[in-house]
Amino acid sequence: MLTWSSIAQEVPLLSNISSRNNISLNGKWNYIVDPLENGYFDYRLMPFETNGFFENKTFKASELQEYNFATSATMNIPSDWNTKDEKLFFYEGTVWFKKDFKYTKSNNTKGILYFGAINYDAKVYVNGKFVGSHVGGYTPFNFDVTDVLVDGNNFVVVKVDNKRHKDNVPTVNMDWWNYGGITRDVVLSQVPETYIEDYLVQIDKNEKGIVSGWIKLNSTVANQKLTLQIPELKIKKEVITDSNGMAYFKVKAKPILWMPQSPKLYDVTFSKSDENVTDKIGFRTIETKGKEIWLNGKKVFLRGISIHEEAPFRQGRAWSKEDAVTLLTWAKELGCNYVRLAHYPHNETMVREAERMGLMVWSEVPVYWTISWTNTDTYKNAERQLHDMIYRDKNRCAVVIWSIANETPHGNDRDMFLSKLAKYAREQDNTRLISMAMEVTKSPNNVNRLEDNMNQYVDIVSFNQYLGWYRGTNESCKLMQWDIPYNKPVIISEFGGGALQGLHGDKTERWTEEYQEELYKQNTEMFARIDGLAGVSPWILVDFRSPRRQLPGIQDFFNRKGLISDSGIKKKAFYVMKDWYDKKKEEYK
Numbered sequence: 001m002l003t004w005s006s007i008a009q010e011v012p013l014l015s016n017i018s019s020r021n022n023i024s025l026n027g028k029w030n031y032i033v034d035p036l037e038n039g040y041f042d043y044r045l046m047p048f049e050t051n052g053f054f055e056n057k058t059f060k061a062s063e064l065q066e067y068n069f070a071t072s073a074t075m076n077i078p079s080d081w082n083t084k085d086e087k088l089f090f091y092e093g094t095v096w097f098k099k100d101f102k103y104t105k106s107n108n109t110k111g112i113l114y115f116g117a118i119n120y121d122a123k124v125y126v127n128g129k130f131v132g133s134h135v136g137g138y139t140p141f142n143f144d145v146t147d148v149l150v151d152g153n154n155f156v157v158v159k160v161d162n163k164r165h166k167d168n169v170p171t172v173n174m175d176w177w178n179y180g181g182i183t184r185d186v187v188l189s190q191v192p193e194t195y196i197e198d199y200l201v202q203i204d205k206n207e208k209g210i211v212s213g214w215i216k217l218n219s220t221v222a223n224q225k226l227t228l229q230i231p232e233l234k235i236k237k238e239v240i241t242d243s244n245g246m247a248y249f250k251v252k253a254k255p256i257l258w259m260p261q262s263p264k265l266y267d268v269t270f271s272k273s274d275e276n277v278t279d280k281i282g283f284r285t286i287e288t289k290g291k292e293i294w295l296n297g298k299k300v301f302l303r304g305i306s307i308h309e310e311a312p313f314r315q316g317r318a319w320s321k322e323d324a325v326t327l328l329t330w331a332k333e334l335g336c337n338y339v340r341l342a343h344y345p346h347n348e349t350m351v352r353e354a355e356r357m358g359l360m361v362w363s364e365v366p367v368y369w370t371i372s373w374t375n376t377d378t379y380k381n382a383e384r385q386l387h388d389m390i391y392r393d394k395n396r397c398a399v400v401i402w403s404i405a406n407e408t409p410h411g412n413d414r415d416m417f418l419s420k421l422a423k424y425a426r427e428q429d430n431t432r433l434i435s436m437a438m439e440v441t442k443s444p445n446n447v448n449r450l451e452d453n454m455n456q457y458v459d460i461v462s463f464n465q466y467l468g469w470y471r472g473t474n475e476s477c478k479l480m481q482w483d484i485p486y487n488k489p490v491i492i493s494e495f496g497g498g499a500l501q502g503l504h505g506d507k508t509e510r511w512t513e514e515y516q517e518e519l520y521k522q523n524t525e526m527f528a529r530i531d532g533l534a535g536v537s538p539w540i541l542v543d544f545r546s547p548r549r550q551l552p553g554i555q556d557f558f559n560r561k562g563l564i565s566d567s568g569i570k571k572k573a574f575y576v577m578k579d580w581y582d583k584k585k586e587e588y589k
């Protein structure tokens with residue numbers, strides 16, 4: 001007998017999900033808070049095979065049933081639950097979600113259930129049948145649920161658990177809010193039996209004047225005719241799949257290159273007799289030469305800002321186009337040509353909007369601080385998240401840097417873990433730059449020295465430094481010298497300090513806007529003395545929620561290092577940074 005799990009299963013991600021034939025499952029979902037995981041385990045703590053909440057049974061007065069989705073509260077999805085229900089603000093645990101939907105079955109059509117992200121541990125059921133699970137809070141996943149869908153009324157139930165665990169990625173300790181929930185879009189995608197699963201289109205790395213790439217089907221069928229079209233470049237190319245269901249192409253083309261000043265994107269269509277997938281794709285080159293970063297063959301300075309995926313004004317997880325546009329418009333106002341999307345892969349819309357607006361992107365996995373370096377499952381988890389980040393965004397020319405870690409402690413175990421991860425990243429994508437946010441290790445006699453064994457695995461030496469906040473005073477910037485003994489470009493991936501917007505005082509008083517302003521003045525002046533500095537991304541664009549930040553009246557559970565307050569008001573330091581970027585822009589014209 002076939003088990004359910006053998007007919008509904010996780011499948012490789014559908015690329016470019018928003019261009020597919022989708023039924024949106026966003027909107028109201030019923031939810032049940034379940035701190036003891038009562039809907040999953042029986043009283044002997046054995047998982048239920050039947051009778052769990054996933055069955056979504058209809059409540060009848062004649063039978064004993066201690067849950068009822070139909071009469072439970074509803075929540076708008078996508079969303080974190082922490083900002084949607086006061087009782088759940090600090091909650092970490094299990095919440096069950098249920099959504100009803102209609103579906104018309106047809107032969108030759110598959111149903112793929114796609115989640116943009118769920119934080120953290122998700123178990124998914126369709127019509128009471130288990131279809132699969134996923135861990136990791138910031139990457140998409142999908143299941144082929146064709147065989148469990150019925151004609152007419154269907155329901156999906158998801159058990160979401162955001163409890164932190166030491167061996168997870170990220171681990172138990174971090175400086176951002178562990179927002180739980182179905183935090184990104186949910187769709188049921190309808191695709192043909194044999195469908196275009198994935199593709200890549202890029203300027204050829206080795207041959208000038210050539211655009212190359214591939215199209216991949218979901219099954220290993222040979223001799224399928226596929227078409228690539230880029231009308232504006234007068235490209236219409238027919239290709240035939242090999243026995244792996246892959247079709248490769250190389251075409252002569254001289255596209256106008258994407259760059260921050262003019263982020264040119266082309267309409268591209270991939271088609272099969274019964275399917276069209278359309279995308280907007282840009283072309284550019286990115287490389288390093290000694291201590292310089294070159295975009296399209298020209299030296300560039302990355303005028304950046306770090307951003308958390310935190311919704312402007314209302315807080316909570318950002319997910320919508322509107323959220324993305326607000327955040328990125330602020331970055332543009334600051335004079336940025338670059339954003340560091342910290343500390344985990346942001347939603348796909350954010351990356352696409354950055355690309356549309358002309359912002360280069362640093363994209364990162366949550367290998368943050370001290371994770372379990374020797375645990376092989378932890379490694380596998382990190383590698384999977386890295387894989388999925390690269391897979392989803394490989395066609396986004398805006399993404400120029402994959403970052404594999406942030407502020408990790410030196411040691412052999414870490415070195416083994418990160419070197420393996422760096423190699424893996426390069427195997428997945430050898431067309432982009434690899435980096436990680438390191439730390440300054442020594443500063444004897446006012447010389448900040450950066451030493452990290454990982455330097456050999458990265459293309460860009462990046463580090464976070466907090467002179468004037470965690471170390472030294474603002475004044476100490478004046479004397480500080482820098483020793484970075486690597487012939488690679490340098491990025492300061494973080495610097496900054498906290499200020500409560502509206503709090504004024506002397507520039508020596510912490511938490512005032514004047515202190516933060518002075519910190520930015522002194523730091524940026526010091527940057528002139530850093531050899532090979534090729535970019536900076538101050539910490540951070542907007543104040544964001546963090547349970548580590550308790551100081552009453554000042555922090556109130558917000559990290560206050562934003563250049564903009566949580567209510568959207570620019571602090572004084574914003575303008576210091578903007579002036580510095582205006583000058584950099586002139587310098588690199």
Ligand code: GCB
Nearest residue numbers: 175406407464494539559561
């Ligand atoms: C860091 C971390 C970042 C923190 C920041 C801070 O170095 O990378 O996640 O939020 O410092 O504010 O302390």
